[in-house]
Amino acid sequence: MLSFLLAVSLVTSHPLNSDRELLFADEFNAGQLDRDKWIVIGPEFWVNNEQQAYVDSPETIQFVDDMEGADGGVMALKPKWAPGTQVPGVRVADFVSGRVESKGKFDFTYGRAEARIKLTDHVGVWPAWWLLGNGQWPDTGEIDVLEYVGEKDWIGVAVHGPGYSGDEGPVNRYYFQEGDVTDWNVYAVEWTEDEMVFMVNDDVAYRVTRLAIEFLGEWRFDNPKYLLLNFALGGAYPVKVNNLTDAKYPGMPNETVEAVKRGEPAMYVDWVRVWAPETE
Template structure:
């Protein structure tokens, strides 16, 4: 990964600086963090997913390349460097025999490097105004899905006024009621910097945006559908998917790609569509 300037994204993301966080849990014990201030991605903290991975009929192949995954600097509103994840349009490159995706993109995760049970995970993120994309910040258990649980702290599918949160596990993956949409207040949307977080406790999870609790899931709510799978370690994931099940379910677009309209393809070709992550932090549970 190479460190680069962010001039290519200034036109899309603007120059307006915003507060670094709505809530600074300074009294908490910080157990893990990446501020993305190194010249390259810290491979001691993150692994990078490759082309073999494919789920949800997503329309991209993940690769380990600076074109889709880099550390950038000079971005207004960011505290130092930032992680940039973005899709690129590269037909004919994907080696997967069945998928043959025309898009390449980036996904990093802390599996086998860092995981945790209970506490607060948060990331400061800025996203693009474009339909049919699927950037996300989430936690996943180390075993077979969905048996070891999934915590979706933030999912965005291209409608800039809201993000989604969810829990998945045995008996409650997919379309169970353990999901929620957060609609931003007037004058805000996903293109601004926001802190997305989960407070993970022994019997409940609180999903937050900029320090405001937007959804609470309790053990009894989960056990109405299946076994509670949130007492085991989980690792961090940041990714930028294109199209697939969730965007398609939201917009109903079939062509030119599942969940992805032509206008988004055209914007991807400009190189300015990206998910930017200022930092990721994990705190110990409150005492």
């Protein structure tokens, strides 16, 4: 019964009401990061045994104005080979990458958050599009709209809170019936006071209800969440999927390391939009 509650997978369409209020939008057409909307995370932040250090750099947070299939400009989060990167008092990393957040700039409670994203086919990368509460993790809740670890026919979605984080939480895989992550896709969550519905190109991929969460612990999704986009490499989630525990960089094969050296892996973001809840 529990697995049924936590893994409802549907194939219906969820059309967006054009009359909804647009709360936040970044179309990435300016050719640079809008610092009124986003902050950039620095190298001192490190979790999940990820192999990169985050830096605020035009090499890791790039902008493209003529990408095929995009609607205007594109933000590209790109990992870079940077052997011996020193993070004083923390570690030494061989890669750098980008992570942007709207923390302190924008957050919201209930509505629809969506982003149009194109990914690359590389094993052991870990880009993500997600929402996070403003307090201590996981007490104020986490909503993972898109996580990708390098198997291009599926993406992961999840929610985390006190008593149901990590593998203990409601998680699901969405397998593409047509195309894959290397196409432009819209990844969205419709968040209300009673449930979260995850969508890929308006197909419902997963539904998590308040009742199902409260079977595991407290529902921590009545508070504001801010937006995050990041590109991690290796670490806990890729290792759990590909079992590359003995690789030089856990979770990431040498083929992907070489691809990073060539500048190939990337997370391309055409736009991010947040809509107010639907009105009756």
